[in-house]
Amino acid sequence: MGGDHGPSVVLPSLGRVVQRLAGKPVRFMLHGDQARLEAGLKHLGEVAGLCDIRHTTQVIAMDEKPAVALRRGKGSSMWNAIQAVKDGEAAAAVSAGNTGGLMAMSKLLLRMAAPGLDRPAIVASWPTVKGYTAVLDVGANVQSDAAQLVEFAIMGDAFHQAVHGSTRPSIGLLNVGSEEMKGHEEVREAQKLLREGGFDLHYHGFVEGDDIAKGTVDVVVTDGFTGNIALKTAEGTARFISMLMKDALTANLLAKAGALLAMGSLRAMRNRIDPSAINGGPLLGLNGIVVKSHGGADAKGFANAIKVAYDLAASDYAERIARNMAHLDKAIHTPAPAAPAEAV
């Protein structure tokens, strides 16, 4: 029921998912108003047969504060979707609803599996020269110590492998330079942990802001403050340049004629950075899979969010994370070797 469009986007997305899965088995559990959902299912043909409806009339409004959403949330469509994951009835929950509410409820019902995190991390799939780079945290953890950064690396690795199909994703720590001594203590300590902690990870080293779009690594790790600002700065820059380009291609008759001729390949370019192709970010660090879709996503975008959830659930995503988390626990709790005794 969530997002700017509710069932009018969610229902048409299901057919797209079935198509993209090309025969792989899937079933959908739809939480919301039974009458509305049943009316919508009539237009879905065979896909309707893959759906079970769990009726509730209670919904979380898009502008509800997280604390209020938590207090009044029990029994809402969002709550029930997460509860179904907890109860093992569903492999994953997908929502385009209120982000703060989804985070708070997911944390309450599923609990954090990453012990260093205050709240779930959010990963962005960033289009690059080479494909997609996963950048995290772009969300809520505004101050991250070294152990948190390593947790992001562990989850980013599993995410990139499950969703973008890499076999051994390379991981970079976002910093202001690539030399060993650059940056603040947290990133330097995280680099030390990633190098020496015995993880099953392909750690590359420090990367800089421009390495993201270059696709230098598959996973870029940073704190939620820097990650959020980097993501929004990039979005702002992309919009600004697109605006300049649109202005340039409509500036005069000659330019307009040129734009008309080039339209086919300009459109192909736009598809390469189409936001709906990368919609759907899992809330990372929970005991269970919850994927957040952008509130304004269309059916194509929402289908992508469901596909992300499917890929995570169908892969060894959770086990991969658990294995590396065990290494982290050991690396943090093993005392440093005693300094060698001085020669007498």
Added chain:
Amino acid sequence: MGGDHGPSVVLPSLGRVVQRLAGKPVRFMLHGDQARLEAGLKHLGEVAGLCDIRHTTQVIAMDEKPAVALRRGKGSSMWNAIQAVKDGEAAAAVSAGNTGGLMAMSKLLLRMAAPGLDRPAIVASWPTVKGYTAVLDVGANVQSDAAQLVEFAIMGDAFHQAVHGSTRPSIGLLNVGSEEMKGHEEVREAQKLLREGGFDLHYHGFVEGDDIAKGTVDVVVTDGFTGNIALKTAEGTARFISMLMKDALTANLLAKAGALLAMGSLRAMRNRIDPSAINGGPLLGLNGIVVKSHGGADAKGFANAIKVAYDLAASDYAERIARNMAHLDKAIHTPAPAAPAEAV
């Protein structure tokens, strides 16, 4: 003598500066090899009459470590240029040379005027929908407390007024949201200081990453870690989109024909984000004006760096900073009012 091109870029830039200043008085003090500089001046016509040469054969190499540059730097062209500012012989120093060396020497010779800073801050002039936004620190201060952030605000205000001609620049603090409670302690404390410190500043509030390119405010303040990453992320994004666009406009014959027709206005668009139009960043927080040009700048770019130095020297930049710094000193050193006694 510095930069990738030395006098072959610096000398031709002087005529451009004279032209841009349109009759305003200026003289140039050139530090470097006398024979080389004299040979170059022969091609400059009347501009040669505005130049004094200070001979030295010693130069700082572009790859010299700052500590080495400091130790061996005395008497080099870079050292002498800064010394001339200290001695009041020159109003400003401009260099395309080794950034670390320039920072270290400037700090040693001129000393910091901003007591909270470890080293000079660097400001970027960012092209936006509305003009130029000054973003700082994009440089070296990787961990910034609230007082440092306020110092950046004070210097960014004076910079934007002197160089971009605003009368009362609006100032935003970069954060992950605009609400009062967002972000970490340092930005929240800095906002409190900026609101209540009695500064002669137009403080707008928190801004987000996408507000930079929107031009929401004239000055965006952030720590050197986040600022550096935001700047490089934006550069990477701009390059990526330009690459996609170039690919699109050369993808096939039709697109190539279209690009040819639109070339005039595409070129005009590129000029709007031309790096040489914004080249030249002052090292902020020193007792004296030192402007760093990009090492690879061409004559147009280097001329812009000199123009930035001129604008700073010819304005009330230094006084404006000093006045607001006095407010900061007061705001920090005034004890908070005692908590009201509890009612009995």
